[in-house]
Amino acid sequence: MRNPYLPLPMRIERVVVETDDRNIKTFSLSFFHEEDEANFTYIPGQFAELSVLGEGEAPFGMASSPTQPGRLEFTVSKAGVVTTALHNMEPGEIIGIRGPLGNGYPIETFKGKNIVIIGGGFGFSTLRALTNYMLDSHHRNSFGDISIFYGARSPGLLLYKDELQEWGRRKDLGLYLTVDRGDNGWKGRVGVVPAIAKEVAPSAENAYALVCGPPIMIKFTLPVVHELGFPPERVLLSMEMKMKCGLGMCGRCNIGHKYVCRDGPVFTLAQLNQLPQEY
Amino acid sequence: MPDRSERIREAARTLLRKNEVELVIGFEGGTLPLHSTPCFIRKEGEVDRLVWNSFCDNNVSKYLVKRQERIALVTKGCDSRTVVELIKEKQLSREQVIIIGVPCQGLIDRRRIEGKREAREILGAEEKDNQVVLKGAGWTDVLDRDKYLHSSCQACTHRNPVIYDILVGEGVEEDTGDSFSDIAEFGTKSPQERWNYFSHEVDKCIRCYACRNACPLCYCGECFVDRTRPQWIGKTTEISDTMIFHLMRAFHMAGRCVDCGACERACPMGIDFRKLTRKLVHDVKELYGYESGTSLDEVAPLATFQPDDPEEFILSP
Amino acid sequence: MKPKILKKRDSARFLDKLLREYEVFAPVKREDLVVFGRIHSGKEAFLDYMNSKMPPKEMLFPQLEILFTYTSIDDPSKIETPPSAGKPRLLFGTRPCDARNSLLLDKVFDGEQYKDTYYRDRRAPLVVVGIGCIQPCPTCFCTSVGGGPFSREGLDILLIDIGDDYVAQVVSDRGKKLLERRGLEDAGADKLSLVKKVIRDAEASMTSEVKIDGLAEKLAEIYDDPIWGLLTEKCLNCGVCTYLCPTCHCFDIVDEARDSGGKRIRIWDTCQFPLFTLQASGANPRPTNKERLRQRFMHKFKYFLDNYGQIGCVGCGRCVRECPVNVDIRQVLTVLSNRLEVAP
Numbered sequence: 001m002r003n004p005y006l007p008l009p010m011r012i013e014r015v016v017v018e019t020d021d022r023n024i025k026t027f028s029l030s031f032f033h034e035e036d037e038a039n040f041t042y043i044p045g046q047f048a049e050l051s052v053l054g055e056g057e058a059p060f061g062m063a064s065s066p067t068q069p070g071r072l073e074f075t076v077s078k079a080g081v082v083t084t085a086l087h088n089m090e091p092g093e094i095i096g097i098r099g100p101l102g103n104g105y106p107i108e109t110f111k112g113k114n115i116v117i118i119g120g121g122f123g124f125s126t127l128r129a130l131t132n133y134m135l136d137s138h139h140r141n142s143f144g145d146i147s148i149f150y151g152a153r154s155p156g157l158l159l160y161k162d163e164l165q166e167w168g169r170r171k172d173l174g175l176y177l178t179v180d181r182g183d184n185g186w187k188g189r190v191g192v193v194p195a196i197a198k199e200v201a202p203s204a205e206n207a208y209a210l211v212c213g214p215p216i217m218i219k220f221t222l223p224v225v226h227e228l229g230f231p232p233e234r235v236l237l238s239m240e241m242k243m244k245c246g247l248g249m250c251g252r253c254n255i256g257h258k259y260v261c262r263d264g265p266v267f268t269l270a271q272l273n274q275l276p277q278e279y
Numbered sequence: 280m281p282d283r284s285e286r287i288r289e290a291a292r293t294l295l296r297k298n299e300v301e302l303v304i305g306f307e308g309g310t311l312p313l314h315s316t317p318c319f320i321r322k323e324g325e326v327d328r329l330v331w332n333s334f335c336d337n338n339v340s341k342y343l344v345k346r347q348e349r350i351a352l353v354t355k356g357c358d359s360r361t362v363v364e365l366i367k368e369k370q371l372s373r374e375q376v377i378i379i380g381v382p383c384q385g386l387i388d389r390r391r392i393e394g395k396r397e398a399r400e401i402l403g404a405e406e407k408d409n410q411v412v413l414k415g416a417g418w419t420d421v422l423d424r425d426k427y428l429h430s431s432c433q434a435c436t437h438r439n440p441v442i443y444d445i446l447v448g449e450g451v452e453e454d455t456g457d458s459f460s461d462i463a464e465f466g467t468k469s470p471q472e473r474w475n476y477f478s479h480e481v482d483k484c485i486r487c488y489a490c491r492n493a494c495p496l497c498y499c500g501e502c503f504v505d506r507t508r509p510q511w512i513g514k515t516t517e518i519s520d521t522m523i524f525h526l527m528r529a530f531h532m533a534g535r536c537v538d539c540g541a542c543e544r545a546c547p548m549g550i551d552f553r554k555l556t557r558k559l560v561h562d563v564k565e566l567y568g569y570e571s572g573t574s575l576d577e578v579a580p581l582a583t584f585q586p587d588d589p590e591e592f593i594l595s596p
Numbered sequence: 597m598k599p600k601i602l603k604k605r606d607s608a609r610f611l612d613k614l615l616r617e618y619e620v621f622a623p624v625k626r627e628d629l630v631v632f633g634r635i636h637s638g639k640e641a642f643l644d645y646m647n648s649k650m651p652p653k654e655m656l657f658p659q660l661e662i663l664f665t666y667t668s669i670d671d672p673s674k675i676e677t678p679p680s681a682g683k684p685r686l687l688f689g690t691r692p693c694d695a696r697n698s699l700l701l702d703k704v705f706d707g708e709q710y711k712d713t714y715y716r717d718r719r720a721p722l723v724v725v726g727i728g729c730i731q732p733c734p735t736c737f738c739t740s741v742g743g744g745p746f747s748r749e750g751l752d753i754l755l756i757d758i759g760d761d762y763v764a765q766v767v768s769d770r771g772k773k774l775l776e777r778r779g780l781e782d783a784g785a786d787k788l789s790l791v792k793k794v795i796r797d798a799e800a801s802m803t804s805e806v807k808i809d810g811l812a813e814k815l816a817e818i819y820d821d822p823i824w825g826l827l828t829e830k831c832l833n834c835g836v837c838t839y840l841c842p843t844c845h846c847f848d849i850v851d852e853a854r855d856s857g858g859k860r861i862r863i864w865d866t867c868q869f870p871l872f873t874l875q876a877s878g879a880n881p882r883p884t885n886k887e888r889l890r891q892r893f894m895h896k897f898k899y900f901l902d903n904y905g906q907i908g909c910v911g912c913g914r915c916v917r918e919c920p921v922n923v924d925i926r927q928v929l930t931v932l933s934n935r936l937e938v939a940p
Contacts, residue, residue, distance in 0.1 A: 485650070
């Protein structure tokens, strides 16, 4: 029986500094062993626990899509012991992985529907994975209109800048980028993400709203999606709580009786409304 | 023990009625025999919950920190000394607290009483004059109160509050002075014997931090045991970790600890902290002539520097 | 198998025989405390006790567990898990409340989706012999939460104290195997009728009662009620209630490094510590002792029930007896049960 606490080895292939303050980096990882890679089947929205032996383990949402095999990507914001250790690592170095964990986005229910993605700051990483999944040539036709609202505090803090440019050129999705504060080079929208979403007013008909970002952004976005007519069953949030085991045993990440690691991290607003408002 | 309960209630009633305080912190009867428990009163109508008896052994000055209200505190001698230290350490202002001082004749160590009963559960306990009447299933026992006081109460030299705004009773006689004879005696043992003793004690530790959380002077927002960058000590119950925790906490209390015994009373495993803390109390007295919590004007020796401070340990370690 | 008689005066010798085949853990006296410890001779067992200071939860879920050791941070393939135990283990003389914890911990550690191999390796071979409570404490409320002073859940054998002897009731096949060929006499009808009396008297003597019916729904209703602030105000947020609880199961995972090697360990943790939910950003969903103590009650009496169909408490009463400020779970639950919903 597989011991769920043992990490599998992975090699850092590439490190991309995402933000101008250098506090967010994306790591591309590859498995040592082919069978580990074959067994690691995941869907966007799931996460994994990355280990730096001697420092600890921390959970990170999958930033890559399973439609892009051969690499697993995680976007890491430098905040604590493990993330700082990761940030100090270079390509070629080894880390451990446990996963995939969590429930992921309910992709089947998205088929045939319009998808409105509203993401802010660092929370955008799993939404980026989902976007790449949906945009994959094998899948694009399964989904309806895709609109993406994404913003950061300043242009330098936007993640995945190259990809954003590519997406901006596509005809099969609507991309609405914004920053709280522009700079000399920024020619795009200025304003907070919820305000832009409200202004553009994507239709709620036959659509799901997927929201992910810092608590303050979520707080102001939820009334907007409500006004736009999205019912709580069709608003999805990816929750973040401090986690350790990722298996629903250590007791740490619960909201009410749900464990974010095991029953989440993706929840509908309807589900969250049933839980104690601990947040 | 004279019944001070009524005088405490009267003081609380008046203070609340005149709106001189918004909160009274004191004690009420517990849910188990030999227990009283901290209580928080905000309405005049509730003051009858307040009691004073030999089971009021929590140090309620713990609850003063980080509060905005004006508070009246039912304060025994040792508690008043921690209030003095808290004021000196700027955790609250003197104006914020009205001290209802209670001259104290010592509190009962219920664990010692329970330990003696072994398999006979105590169902009721009552204080009568200077005795404690215990009742069990089909048995009664009458104990001499004085024989079952907490060890910190037996060594107490400040039974009367050192500061107060209201005093609910006549002062009680103070003990002449702490001879620290137990510390001197322990000091005659060899270093290995002493190490073995402390190893044996901290071996019982389960890292519940009841000692730290019960101590009014442990109010740091981030305790050194919780810090991760850098991590000072491990989180396990291995002796290398627990010994460091207890030694460092004792040293953090040097020059501040008033030997109220709250740590010892909170510990479920019966660890003897006071040997360590009393050694430090004794050394601070010897080296700096300072007794913590007795004067609002004296600065704690480890919070300041005098040119004539002893320095032998620097030049001849 | 018919119930057997184990004479009290033979129990030390009986344990000596078991020691040849098992590592035996039993209540022992350590200064003033009764704790569970490994014994090397039958005489060390101290069976005339009310209940131990700490429950024998460590038999299944130790406070410190090495998950794995590593010798090189560059080569995760050199990770090693600790070797399995040697002789099979036997827990002797536990109380029925403490033994029931295995039913609850099984739900957590041996679930459908994930199985904790460390827990399973301890649980599967463990033989548990319990001693029923002929004199329940006034703080015991096992009968309110689905247990009882002579509950057999989690046990292989239940010993019933009828004076000079124990009547040993077999509960499981493993218990049967243990008692076979030990030369113990069958219990006669007179002893068996004493058993009935002892059980009846013990159950009738239980004074503590907590109303559990409808409690989970009530707790959900009054989640935001200001009464929580009042009930939790004196709580020190230490870990006494958690670490002395037979059913608490929260833990932390940390790495300890030494040069290029080290280990990953799991250690007990408690939702009562502020650090438990503190995020690296500094945000804390449970910032004060009110939220943290509320979590304890909600988890044990609602969330655990929602997830696993059982109350997350066995009514042993340790938290009642040992809380440094006398936060009494029975009192808290009674107040909450009776709380009428506060109008918004």
